[in-house]
Amino acid sequence: MTNRRDFLTTIGLAATGITLAPLSACSQDAPRIPSGPEDKPLGAIADVTPLAAALLTRPIPSSGQALPVIGAGTSGSYEVPLASTEFDALKEVVRVFFEGGGSVIDTSPNYSNAEDVVGALLADGGWRDRCFIATKLAADSRDALEAQWADSLRRLRTDRVELLQVHNLRNLGEALPYARELQQAGKTKYIGITHYLERGHADTARIMRDEKPDFVQINYSVNAPQAARTIFPLAQELGIAVIVNRAFDDGKLFAAVRDKPLPGWADDVEVTSWAQMFLKFVVSHPAVTVVIPATGRPDRQADNLKGGTGPLLSQAQQDELVALFG
Numbered sequence: 001m002t003n004r005r006d007f008l009t010t011i012g013l014a015a016t017g018i019t020l021a022p023l024s025a026c027s028q029d030a031p032r033i034p035s036g037p038e039d040k041p042l043g044a045i046a047d048v049t050p051l052a053a054a055l056l057t058r059p060i061p062s063s064g065q066a067l068p069v070i071g072a073g074t075s076g077s078y079e080v081p082l083a084s085t086e087f088d089a090l091k092e093v094v095r096v097f098f099e100g101g102g103s104v105i106d107t108s109p110n111y112s113n114a115e116d117v118v119g120a121l122l123a124d125g126g127w128r129d130r131c132f133i134a135t136k137l138a139a140d141s142r143d144a145l146e147a148q149w150a151d152s153l154r155r156l157r158t159d160r161v162e163l164l165q166v167h168n169l170r171n172l173g174e175a176l177p178y179a180r181e182l183q184q185a186g187k188t189k190y191i192g193i194t195h196y197l198e199r200g201h202a203d204t205a206r207i208m209r210d211e212k213p214d215f216v217q218i219n220y221s222v223n224a225p226q227a228a229r230t231i232f233p234l235a236q237e238l239g240i241a242v243i244v245n246r247a248f249d250d251g252k253l254f255a256a257v258r259d260k261p262l263p264g265w266a267d268d269v270e271v272t273s274w275a276q277m278f279l280k281f282v283v284s285h286p287a288v289t290v291v292i293p294a295t296g297r298p299d300r301q302a303d304n305l306k307g308g309t310g311p312l313l314s315q316a317q318q319d320e321l322v323a324l325f326g
């Protein structure tokens with residue numbers, strides 16, 4: 001039976017294009033408020049129990065395909081030796097991620113061995129069919145792009161990816177046409193462009209207008225909210241899916257909240273940690289399709305998934321967070 005709160009949430013989500021993924025989800029028994037990346041021993045395994053609510057999803061504008069709003073990044077957190085404690089922890093991270101309803105994993109040939117790690121994790125765990133792999137092109141000549149792409153497929157242990165992005169707009173004149181060729185050949189379902197700094201927003205916006213890729217990936221967080229002015233309205237106008245990187249400002253936001261209590265209204269939006277609050281801030285913007293926080297720790301992965309469940313933040317709550325961290 002639908003209670004009043006569920007009903008109101010559904011109504012609110014309908015207005016933002018959000019739906020709920022019908023998957024069992026996982027989380028910690030008693031979610032903690034993380035104080036910093038170093039506050040838990042590496043390799044600690046999360047005590048995961050089913051989440052109370054399903055992970056929200058949003059459609060990719062160019063196809064209508066629904067994606068869970070919480071994805072995973074791999075920069076740093078997945079750049080670990082293949083036989084190591086860190087790799088064993090990542091096996092648990094991806095189990096929590098996929099069993100919790102996650103799908104999008106973002107990587108790049110530029111993240112040292114992260115593609116090898118993703119490929120091994122997907123193959124070992126049998127997760128490839130559940131994974132929406134997003135990788136990148138980042139090379140300075142046609143020959144180098146072709147060699148890099150062949151390498152990416154080998155390292156990811158796949159014959160295609162779901163999304164191929166031009167990394168930081170690098171060598172766009174050769175990389176984007178090559179990505180389109182691969183899309184036409186069925187080697188990637190979608191193409192996109194990425195940047196991660198405010199100073200890249202103007203060029204990113206120009207290319208969005210000129211090239212209309214399926215996806216744009218950009219930075220957005222409580223302390224760097226500029227994309228809500230520069231990129232998001234344009235993405236909505238042009239029908240481009242948005243992936244958000246750096247939602248935690250590369251982890252720096254956790255130092256800023258070490259002794260800070262959550263806002264008094266956190267319970268109302270079913271948020272029990274700052275990680276969930278930072279992610280819920282991002283997905284509360286209706287232009288955002290998926291946010292890709294990176295972690296190598298299972299308990300944090302479970303915590304991050306919870307940021308994509310329950311009620312979204314009102315505009316006033318989003319503004320309050322920006323004022324707090326700006």
Ligand SMILES: NC(=O)c1ccc[n+]([C@@H]2O[C@H](COP(=O)([O-])OP(=O)(O)OC[C@H]3O[C@@H](n4cnc5c(N)ncnc54)[C@H](OP(=O)(O)O)[C@@H]3O)[C@@H](O)[C@H]2O)c1
Pocket residue numbers: 034035036037072073074075076077106107167168194195196217244245246247248249250251252254275292293294295296297300301303304
């Ligand atoms: N130009 C581009 O295309 C571009 C640029 C930047 C980023 N990206 C993509 O976006 C992804 C995300 O960006 P990012 O990795 O730079 O930064 P981020 O997601 O903002 O922050 C990652 C940091 O937060 C920590 N962390 C994660 N979850 C946590 C939690 N629940 N509690 C406490 N700490 C937590 C991680 O440490 P632990 O691993 O120790 O948990 C890591 O140090 C990247 O991995 C990459 O895939 C793309």
